[in-house]
Amino acid sequence: MKVSPDYYDEIFEFQGEWDMPSACGLKIRTVDGRTYVIVTELYQDNPGTSVTYAGQRLAEQICEAKGLNLGDIVYVECNPDTNSKLSFYDEEYFVVDFGSDPQHRYRQMDRDEIMKLLGK
Amino acid sequence: MKPFKLKLIYPKWQKLRGQTTFNLPPHGPVAFAATLPEWVEVSFTDENVEEIDFDEECDGVALSMMLSTQVKRGWEIADEYHKRGKLVSAGGISTMLHAEDMVKHVDSVFLGESEGRMEEVMQDWVNGKLRKFYNYMGNLPPIESVGPCRRDLYKRELYNHKGVQMVDLFHASRGCRFSCYPCAVSYLGGRKFRPRPIDKVVEDMAAIENNRLFIVDNSLAQNKEWEKELFTAIAPLKKKWISHTIEDDPEVLDLAAKAGAWYVYQAVYDTSDYIKERVRRYHDYGIGVEGTILLGLDNQTEDDIKRLIDFLGEIDLDLAEFTVMTPFPHTKGYDDLLRQGRIFDFDWNHYNAGQVVFQPKHMSPERLQELYDYAWKSFYADESQEQKMFRLFCNVALREMNEGTYRPRDRRLANKSFGKDVVRNIKTTKS
Numbered sequence: 001m002k003v004s005p006d007y008y009d010e011i012f013e014f015q016g017e018w019d020m021p022s023a024c025g026l027k028i029r030t031v032d033g034r035t036y037v038i039v040t041e042l043y044q045d046n047p048g049t050s051v052t053y054a055g056q057r058l059a060e061q062i063c064e065a066k067g068l069n070l071g072d073i074v075y076v077e078c079n080p081d082t083n084s085k086l087s088f089y090d091e092e093y094f095v096v097d098f099g100s101d102p103q104h105r106y107r108q109m110d111r112d113e114i115m116k117l118l119g120k
Numbered sequence: 121m122k123p124f125k126l127k128l129i130y131p132k133w134q135k136l137r138g139q140t141t142f143n144l145p146p147h148g149p150v151a152f153a154a155t156l157p158e159w160v161e162v163s164f165t166d167e168n169v170e171e172i173d174f175d176e177e178c179d180g181v182a183l184s185m186m187l188s189t190q191v192k193r194g195w196e197i198a199d200e201y202h203k204r205g206k207l208v209s210a211g212g213i214s215t216m217l218h219a220e221d222m223v224k225h226v227d228s229v230f231l232g233e234s235e236g237r238m239e240e241v242m243q244d245w246v247n248g249k250l251r252k253f254y255n256y257m258g259n260l261p262p263i264e265s266v267g268p269c270r271r272d273l274y275k276r277e278l279y280n281h282k283g284v285q286m287v288d289l290f291h292a293s294r295g296c297r298f299s300c301y302p303c304a305v306s307y308l309g310g311r312k313f314r315p316r317p318i319d320k321v322v323e324d325m326a327a328i329e330n331n332r333l334f335i336v337d338n339s340l341a342q343n344k345e346w347e348k349e350l351f352t353a354i355a356p357l358k359k360k361w362i363s364h365t366i367e368d369d370p371e372v373l374d375l376a377a378k379a380g381a382w383y384v385y386q387a388v389y390d391t392s393d394y395i396k397e398r399v400r401r402y403h404d405y406g407i408g409v410e411g412t413i414l415l416g417l418d419n420q421t422e423d424d425i426k427r428l429i430d431f432l433g434e435i436d437l438d439l440a441e442f443t444v445m446t447p448f449p450h451t452k453g454y455d456d457l458l459r460q461g462r463i464f465d466f467d468w469n470h471y472n473a474g475q476v477v478f479q480p481k482h483m484s485p486e487r488l489q490e491l492y493d494y495a496w497k498s499f500y501a502d503e504s505q506e507q508k509m510f511r512l513f514c515n516v517a518l519r520e521m522n523e524g525t526y527r528p529r530d531r532r533l534a535n536k537s538f539g540k541d542v543v544r545n546i547k548t549t550k551s
Binding site: 017018020022041043044046047048049050051052053077079085087091094103105106108 | 219231253255257258297301306307310311362449450452453454457458459461519526
């Protein structure tokens, strides 16, 4: 399941759960004055923890590396289309609210939001 | 050096209701035991077939766990040993999947594969410096370092049903290049296929005192050339074996059959002609098929599931195993369902693949549970699971007889099943 490079501008290497070397796709976009950090799961090219499982730990590492403030960004997880026969591998984007709840809150973005975010 | 007495335990779990229970000799504990330094003396208890003697003398305790349903029992065992002042370490697949929880209950958690690591861990233990974590998740050992398991630790008579020895589990490779929706193997063993050197596999396999094996590798169909080489090399051993998927290629299937392929687990995920033909091709080469059918995926409606169950009757499966989608941590299934807020049960004892712990997309959890029960009943309505298994057993016994490798069942154990007396329900009629 190879993920198309169209999904990211760079590969971001991070320390996953138990410091496992891990990698995700990363795009950072500014839309309407807000900074969107978009992380994409790379499946076979991610040797470690998934972006969802890494959650806030990954967001913090990106913010530190890119000089961003976690409270100021909109954090988006992308589930890329891998042309799988299984329909639930279709492309999806979720805005993640880390909040204070140990269970993060996810909101699936609709098509218009995604188009605007990606400038398409 | 004074020997260190290590009590190695494989915790029990609640078996799925309504299914035939077979206890296979577990692979993880004996693979782990093989990596311990020589000065560590191991006493092994598989709690699924015998009671733990908590008062047996030991210097420390190691829990080896494969299933999520073993995790909570592992914590109870750790509590018992803590009362006796013993330190407890945990490792294995479900320790890695549930490490955040595990660390609250044991003294040391080992993450990763143990080859080449245990001298350090055990030295720390002996010196009173056992660490809370040993993390080798991102640092897998060379596959060449995987050696023969400590099968001498098995109490063989406990893995015997009415005189018939259960299969031995065997690994020819680790890791997986696929990232299948419900599976965590690529997280655990690496996202690359790591085949063992063929000569090591042959040497290891030849030394097993059992002619029937289960090659438990996630999928053998990951490197066709290695697969062909493997089957060619093990054919002279005349073992008979079960495995997961084999490459759908006439040459590979032919070599597999000649190498002793007994039956394979094949995922049946739709009602296509491809699946029908796939099963037929295995049968053409004399290889049996146990269909593995995962229920509750997002692309399945109630009607789809019923059609799938009906379809099984058309494709001549030898056995079928039904499971419900279960979001094990570190799988894509877990990530997706977590994001969508659809996991409602985080009790790991319920993660047995027979109990619905999430909200299915097209039906209620209760309805999916009913369909799961219906699937088992429907498939085995005319011939029970035990009867179908017996037929497969007869097939392999006949092949062994033809090849002169058949070992008659052990008559001394004819009235025992996994160490317990067989209860026979003999009906008598009054005259």
